[in-house]
Amino acid sequence: MPTEPTAVVRSATAAGAELATLTFDHGPLNLFDQAMFDSLTANVAELVANPPRAVLLRAEGKVNSAGVDVHVFQGLTEQQGADLWRRLFAQIIAPLEALPCPVVFAAHGLTLTAAFEIALACDVILAGPRAKFGLVETVVGLTPSMGGPQRLAERAGSGRARELVMTGDVYDAATMAAWGVVNAVHDDVDAAARALTARLADGPTKAHAATKEIIAAWRSGGVGHADAVTPEVSGALFATEDLKGAVASFLENGPGKATYRGR
Numbered sequence: 001m002p003t004e005p006t007a008v009v010r011s012a013t014a015a016g017a018e019l020a021t022l023t024f025d026h027g028p029l030n031l032f033d034q035a036m037f038d039s040l041t042a043n044v045a046e047l048v049a050n051p052p053r054a055v056l057l058r059a060e061g062k063v064n065s066a067g068v069d070v071h072v073f074q075g076l077t078e079q080q081g082a083d084l085w086r087r088l089f090a091q092i093i094a095p096l097e098a099l100p101c102p103v104v105f106a107a108h109g110l111t112l113t114a115a116f117e118i119a120l121a122c123d124v125i126l127a128g129p130r131a132k133f134g135l136v137e138t139v140v141g142l143t144p145s146m147g148g149p150q151r152l153a154e155r156a157g158s159g160r161a162r163e164l165v166m167t168g169d170v171y172d173a174a175t176m177a178a179w180g181v182v183n184a185v186h187d188d189v190d191a192a193a194r195a196l197t198a199r200l201a202d203g204p205t206k207a208h209a210a211t212k213e214i215i216a217a218w219r220s221g222g223v224g225h226a227d228a229v230t231p232e233v234s235g236a237l238f239a240t241e242d243l244k245g246a247v248a249s250f251l252e253n254g255p256g257k258a259t260y261r262g263r
Contacts, residue, residue: 004039004042005024005025005026005030005033005035005036005039005040006022006023006024006025006026006036006039006040006043007022007023007025007039007043008020008021008022008043008046008047009021009023010052013198013201013202014198014202015202015259017053017054017198017201017202017205017260017262018052018053018201019052019053019054019055019056019197019198019201020047020052020054020055020056021055021056021058021194021197022040022043022047022055022056022057022058023057023058023059023060024036024057024058024059024060024064024065024115025059025060025061026039027061028061028062028063029061029063029065029066030059030060030061030063030064030065030066030115031065031066031067031068031069032065032067032068032069032072032113032114032115033068033069033071033072034069034072036069037072037088037092040092040118041091041092044091044092044095044096045091045095047095047096047099048095048098048099051099051100051101052101052201053101053200053201053202053203053205053262054101054102054103054104054197054198054200054201055099055101055102055103055104055197056103056104056105056106056193056194056197057103057104057105057106057118057119057122058105058106058108058190058193059106059108059109059115061109062109062110063109063110063111064107064108064109064110064111064115064131065110065111065112065113065114065115066110066112067112067113067114067115067136068113068114070140072084073140073142085145085146088146089146089147092118092121092146093117093118093121093146093147096118096121096122097121097122097216098212098216100205100208100209100212101200101201101205101208101209102123102124102197102200102201102203102208102212103121103122103123103124104122104123104124104125104126104193104196104197104200105118105119105122105124105125105126105193106126106127106128106189106190106192106193106194107119107125107126107127107128107131107133107173107182107189108127108128108130108131108189108190109128109130109131109132110131110132110170111131111132111133111134112133112134112135112136112170113134113135113136113137113144113148114146116133116134116135116144116148117135117144117146117147117148117151118146119133120147120148120151120152120155120181121147121151123212124183124196125176125181125182125183126182126183126184126185126186126189126192126193126196127173127176127177127182127184127185127186127189128173128185128186128187128188128189128190129173129174129185129187130173131172131173131176131182131185131189132170132171132172132173133170133171133172133173133176133181133182134164134168134169134170134171135148135149135152135164135165135168136168136169136170137165137168138165138166138167138168139168143165144165148165149161149162149165152164152165152181154219155179155180155181156179156180156181157179160179173185202259202260203260204240204242204243204246204260204262205242205260205262205263206236206237206240206242206243206262206263207237207240207242207243210233210234210236210237213229213233214226214229214230214233214234217229217230217233240263241261241263242258242260242261242262242263245258245259245260245261246258246260
């Protein structure tokens with residue numbers, strides 16, 4: 001077990017692109033106690049300061065996470081509760097979501113509350129057949145407050161989001177895939193997630209970042225806002241080495257032969 005509850009390991013793909021793997025490893029339940037939140041905050045800050053070309057979030061142990069250690073909530077005042085959510089949005093959810101590279105989440109087992117909300121802030125969620133997901137904050141009289149309900153509504157629709165949150169039920173990977181929450185289910189999800197992350201890291205990193213920026217514009221202001229920002233966001237790609245090299249490669253060698261350097 002690492003000295004920190006979460007750890008980022010940077011490595012290179014076969015083509016040499018840098019990717020980062022962030023692993024939850026904090027006891028048998030991978031509970032989000034204060035140490036887990038502090039460690040994850042530091043790891044996300046490291047990724048923001050020095051972004052790789054793709055990120056994989058995964059976990060060791062039988063479960064991804066059984067959720068938040070309820071001691072985190074004990075004795076909080078209204079103001080302290082609001083400050084907690086503001087801090088977690090500012091230090092974990094928003095910067096993770098805004099990373100200028102693809103972010104993949106691999107769920108091999110139980111993925112509850114904070115871990116599920118973090119997964120929903122990632123670009124792609126892959127699950128193993130035994131993975132289960134839930135926002136079960138109702139058991140302590142809370143509603144999920146790290147962005148889970150709204151991001152779940154974006155993926156599955158508002159009715160499904162209300163059902164999942166209000167019932168506090170736990171749903172299997174097949175159901176989550178059918179609802180559009182999980183992108184795909186794989187027997188060996190860790191291997192599949194590592195392969196996808198490596199593939200994305202080897203791709204046109206600047207173009208991936210532009211895709212995220214355009215979709216973020218749609219999320220905040222609808223199709224009209226996304227249309228308004230797309231010309232500048234996409235136009236900037238014509239100054240990148242990757243686009244210039246890929247166009248030259250296409251014209252000389254045909255499609256699918258280009259290699260990308262992330263700049």
